[in-house]
Amino acid sequence: MAVFRTSSGRSVSHCHVRPHPVDPCAATEWSSAKRAHWREYMAEHFPNSVEVRAPSRKYNCYGYAYAHAHGWFEEPDSFIEDDFTEVPMNQARRGDVLVYEKSGEMTHAAIVKEVNNNGTIRKLRSKWGQLAAVIHRPREVHRAYGHPARLLRRNA
């Protein structure tokens, strides 16, 4: 595993796409044909989502939300503990991170893109597994991602 550090200097294990990857990561990035295929897939299954970054195996939702798309992270706890503070759901700001949970387990993370006048979230952008990073509404996600559970703000 490669090393990426939180603001407190704690290392967070992650990996990159490489011909001989360190477990667990993929060996190759998507080809252009595969990217096109996944775009069609998203358009068919999630027609309201808008792509902002191409389908990629290089990083996942945690890498995108917590580490500037640096790599594929399986465990986001260190980022949350060291770099973020929880804030009320109705005080969202652009750039905050919305944590999704299902059955009490963290499943997904998304960056707040637009906020309503009452402080609730209107739109988010997040990376969907090995597919694209997309703009979507808080509840318009794959069912396996569960529901919005916590809102985090990066420490100043």
Add this chain to the structure above:
Amino acid sequence: MSRKMSAKAIEKALTRLADPAVNSEIYLASTTTVAKDIIQSLPGVKRLRKEGPKVAQAVLPRVQVKQTQKNENFLSIALHILEAYPSDEVKFGLAKPIVDHRFTGLNSFLAAETFLKAIGIEAARADVVATALREANKIVVKDKKTVVKDKSSQQAATNIQKRGKRPARSKAK
């Protein structure tokens, strides 16, 4: 109570799960937890995990062939099904591919988890892959030694046989 699946029905269910049109959804998973949730929702997976050891007998050979290892989503499904059938077959069947690093991405974690369950070892989530690799190494090394030992015994037996067949050397010159 539902009827038991025939071998043909198991094969049919596995063939369906190998179809990218059925298993592509797994690519939406960022973590193994989400991957498992999606896998569980695919047609027939829950039943295959409950059906009985004959499912493991049908799945294990598929996990070991390179063709399946290229279909990473089907491999994820197969590993998740095998996780329900901890046994020596699963233990020995996964040890070598784990040591050879033949599983990548989410599959390295799923393979590690399935293997550790088969050998009856629990590991912290962050240590699953490393622990499985260490334990699989022990099995593969032990297996190699056994093979070498067997080969040595065979060679010795062959030599004895050869010596037995060989005409006695005449001491007379």
